[in-house]
Amino acid sequence: MDSLAALLESRIMQRRAQIAALTIGIDQMRTSRSLSTADDEHDPEGSLVSLDQARDAALLRHARSALDELSAAGQRLRDGCYGWCDGCGTSIPIDRLAVKPKARCCVPCALVEPRV
Numbered sequence: 072m073d074s075l076a077a078l079l080e081s082r083i084m085q086r087r088a089q090i091a092a093l094t095i096g097i098d099q100m101r102t103s104r105s106l107s108t109a110d111d112e113h114d115p116e117g118s119l120v121s122l123d124q125a126r127d128a129a130l131l132r133h134a135r136s137a138l139d140e141l142s143a144a145g146q147r148l149r150d151g152c153y154g155w156c157d158g159c160g161t162s163i164p165i166d167r168l169a170v171k172p173k174a175r176c177c178v179p180c181a182l183v184e185p186r187v
């Protein structure tokens with residue numbers, strides 16, 4: 072479990088760094104656009120900027136969601152209930168947790184409910 076705790080912490084740090092970088096990038100893009108007179112409708116590059124903003128916003132939402140899931144897994148670990156399947160109650164194989172430390176279900180249950 073110590074290696075899983077370290078893995079969880081590592082993934083949490085990675086997500087926090089990703090969120091910080093995306094947030095800075097989005098803020099810089101907003102500032103840059105607010106200082107510019109170009110608009111998406113008449114600027115051929117404008118539509119690309121909007122796509123970049125939409126992509127970064129989606130990446131940020133995904134990163135925040137992943138961080139929430141990893142943080143919840145860390146809490147389960149601290150509470151002593153980490154590694155047990157929410158679906159069938161059996162222990163989740165260590166190999167699965169090593170690949171997906173935020174997993175809440177064993178593979179058979181995840182196949183039935185693919186989002187967990």
Ligand SMILES: [Zn+2]
Nearest residue numbers: 156159177180
């Ligand atoms: Zn299960």
